[in-house]
Amino acid sequence: MRYELYYWPTIQGRGEFVRLPFEEAGADYFDAARTKRGMAMMMRMLEGRGVSYPPFAPPILKAGRVLISQTANILLFLGPRLHLVPAAESARLWAHQLQLTIADFIEEIHATHHPIAGGLYYEQQKREARLRAADFLKNRLPKFLGYFERILGGNAKRDHYLLGSRLTYADLSLFQTIDGLNYALPRAMARSGRRYPRAIAVHERVAERPRIAAYLASERRLAFNQQGLFRHYPELDR
C-alpha cells in the first residue's frame, strides 16, 4: 500500500513526526504538501465533504480508504506496519504513552510563543510569551527532558533507545523534539545538554541512522522556520 500524508506545505510542524517513520522505514509515500493537487485534496478533507472519519486538523494519513488523523493515532497505526514498534500489546501501549507525552511536550513548546491564541501573531502576545517561556524553561523543559532521561537511564546498559535496544517511532519523535528545541532555544539547550546526556545521545544516534541522515540532507527536509511549532525568538531563550 502507498500511504498518503496530508499536511501544510511550508512547515515541518506535526507532519514531520509522520515523515520521519516513513523515511526510516524506506516507505513509499505520497507527500501532499509537495503537490498542488494534494493541498486541494487536504482542504476538501478538512471541510469533511464525503469523508467518513472527518479530521479535526492535519496531519491526515490516507491508507487505502481509511483516513486517520491526530499525530499519535497515525503513529499507533503505522508503528507495527513500518516495523517501528514491537508486536506485544504492552510494548505498543508503552510506545504510544511516550508519544502522547511528547505530544503534550510539543503543545507546551508551541505555547511558549503562543500562550494567548493560536490565531494571533506572536507580536500580539509577546509580553505573555515571555512569562510563559520563562516558566517553561524553569519548570517544564526539565520535567519533560528529565522524564525521558530517567527512562533511558532505567534501561539496560546497551539499550540505547526508549524501549530498549531497538529503535521505535517514539525515538524518532524524541529526536524531532530535541532537534526543534535546539533550533528554538539554543542557549537553554546548550546548558541542558549536560543534564540529559542519554536523551541528547538518542538525538545524535537517530541523526546518524543512514536513511534519516540521507533524509535530513535532502531537499525533502524543510528547514525550521518562524511559522512552525519550534520558533527561535532570542528574547524567549534567556
Next chain:
Amino acid sequence: MRYELYYWPTIQGRGEFVRLPFEEAGADYFDAARTKRGMAMMMRMLEGRGVSYPPFAPPILKAGRVLISQTANILLFLGPRLHLVPAAESARLWAHQLQLTIADFIEEIHATHHPIAGGLYYEQQKREARLRAADFLKNRLPKFLGYFERILGGNAKRDHYLLGSRLTYADLSLFQTIDGLNYALPRAMARSGRRYPRAIAVHERVAERPRIAAYLASERRLAFNQQGLFRHYPELDR
C-alpha cells in the same frame, strides 16, 4: 481482573474520563483516590521506583502487572475490554482520534484559567486568563463543539452517538466535557446550546443511562470545584 485507578483525591480531573467507562460497564475497580494506601502507592509510581513503564502524570491504570498512563491510552486499552468500542480496527482508531481531540479540547479549557503556568495560582495570571478565555469563547469553543456537532449530523438519523447507534467511551468523554463546560462557563453554554443541539443531546442521553445516572447521584461522583480542570470564574464567562 480487578482494575486499579490511581488519581488525585480531591478533583474529578482527567481521572473522571476513566471512572465513567468503569461505571457504565459496571466494572469492579479499585479507586485509589478513595484510600490512603492508594495515594501512597501512586506517589511511589510517580517516583518511578520499581516501575517498568513509569508514568509522566496521573491518571494511571494498573491492570495485572501492567501500568498504563495518559488518559487516551488508558481508554484505548479499556475500550474493547469494557465493550465500549467496536471490534474493527478502523472503528477503534476513529474512537481514539475523537478521544485525542477531546484531550486537546480539555487542555484548551484548562488553559483558559492557566495560560501562563500550571504551577501558578489563577490569581497570578488573571489578566492573561481573561485574554485567553475571550479567544477560547470566540474561536475555539465553536470550533470544537462544531466539529462534534458535524460528526453527529453526518450519522444516520437514528444514530445518536458519535460512532453510530452504540455508545462508546468517546461519548462518555464528550458527556464529561460538556458537563464540565456547563459548570465552568454556564453563560456561554446557555447561549451555545441552541447551536450544538446534537452534542448537547449526547450529554443528556449519557446522563440518563441507568448506571451513569446512579453514579452521578452517588457519593462516588465528586462535585466540580475550583481546583480541577473545569473552574467557574464568572469574569471568564462573559
